[in-house]
Amino acid sequence: MAQYIKPFNGLWMDCITNNLIAMLASENEAFLDIACHLDAIYLKKVYNQSYSSEEIQQELLFFGSYFPKIQYSIEMLDKYLFYEIEELDQYDEIHNIIKSRIQDGYCVFVTVDRYYYPSGVNSNTSHMIHPTFIYSYNDEIQSYSALEDCIVMGKMNYYNIPYKSIDLSCEYFKSVGKKIKLSFYKTTEFARKFTNEIQLSRLVDSLENMLESGLIYNQGYDLYYHTGLDSLTAFLDELSMFHSLRDEHLFRVRVFSFCQYHKRNQDLSNLISKCYGIKTDVLKSFYSELESEWTILKNMSYYILVKKRLKGLDINDMDIERMKASLSRIIHLEQKTAENMILLCKGLE
Template identity: 25%
Template sequence: MLPNSFDIVFEHPDLSEWLIYHETTVDDKALIHRVIRNYIDEGFYIFIKLDRYFFPGGIEYGKRHFEHPSLIYGYDHINNSYLLLENCITPTMMQPYSLPYQAFEMSFTQTWNDGRGSVLRCYKVRERLSTINYEIQPEVINRNIQFLLKNCLEKDESNHQYTGLWAIETFADHLQEYMNGLRKEDHLQEFSNLRKCSELQKRHLWVIDELTNNRRLLPQMRNILKEELHCLIYQWDEFRSMYIKSLINSELSHKAHDVNVLKDCLKEIKHLEEKYSLYLLNAIS
């Protein structure tokens, strides 16, 4: 079955010491406004799945249904709207966005009817007197790497999810079919999604420095890992550039040669991801 996306999933650290977390299921759709306002009044930020098809001024507005978690941080009774942090206007930038109550209701109803919009995830920062110093735990990195290197296929009634680095190879195998199924209005979102891959690796440069500062890595190993990361970042950027150029230049179908070049680039990326992961795993073990 053709995958509709691929993601590299990492284990999140335990933040319960610093955040209060509530997860609430709304059983009655008519109560959604009251529930949201109560949490906002108590100082919580709320993640709720909404359909951006109904977000006025957004890139998906009136064009395509796109459900994703939206962050609500307040409400404006004077202008009858919720205050969100969103990238629906500019895909590469999170910025304040006002969602009218009426548009919210249509968006929420869509996800509610699909069975995916009834859960609210609410976060609040705990009050603390001292500054928090978070030290990266090698054990967490170890588990993340083990997960990446483990090829796994998870199935449910409507979707096949390929996990770990195997997802990159699987995406490469289905690339021609996937690209032929894209519409022109999807191209900007594709560019934004691919940018996240190299941005993720750029954050790892900071992780390497922190591990070195905490004496978890030797300086010479830091230099080796950074060199590998720079190669990986370059390869992701190269793939993104070729991929978007191929989308723009091909109106109906994609030439086999161009697709094969992209596939080879993805397979090289998978190789570099494995190489870097193994280097890091050995360095912190």
């Protein structure tokens, strides 16, 4: 039974991926740098497209879903993880199943409604169906040990989930006819052999895709997305929609993820330097500047939102113009930096 797993907050991807990395890093600390090996692409939902209703489009707008995001490809983790999935429509044995799997060395993702958590952003306020990561349990205090971002979205931390919260969530799922999904994960023998050697050809492909940009269709959501730098230029053109933001949580997570991504790229520059014995100081300075520029945009937008929320002041055209100027600088620097990284990597191949 995994007694202790440190939260992974080096880079925000999503609640499942971050917790899988935490699990792998407890086996092999080299996985703390795994983010440097993952392909990344910028995505942004296309605003003017067909939706099932105007209400859905408005809801996406209010919750910040049109702000660009970073999506990481995590297929390379498959080699290092073994998993099984089970769905339950009867919940009487759920605690026995979870505990038995933990005793067998697995960590468990279990579908839980965070409305029934004892604390957090959704506790007793809104239903949020969520894959909760559990790595241990304590019968004495009737609680599971978990890693959660329910207190601060986008930041994993230790969290105790009472058995009662699981029970209440199960009762709710039963009332609406929803099954509970359980995913059981453990590391494979390859996890201990993982090293930090950077594959340059894969990195070049990822960066070239970023520069090519365009549109992609997501069949699962039946929606189109801008990709690469197009996602930033499209958002620049639509920045006036910032007026319509009602819920700040998703927006805050997404804009901060770009700051983290370029901190990751500075770490990537260091790894390339270490692996190939070359100096990457200039490239690292570009990524440092990008991190700073995204931080300026983050702080600027946070200030505008706080001013609106606490003082009731509307977002004005001058606010939007300042954000546009900041984002324009970012787009120019993003392209310049990606092109320089591609040139460096091709020179090493």
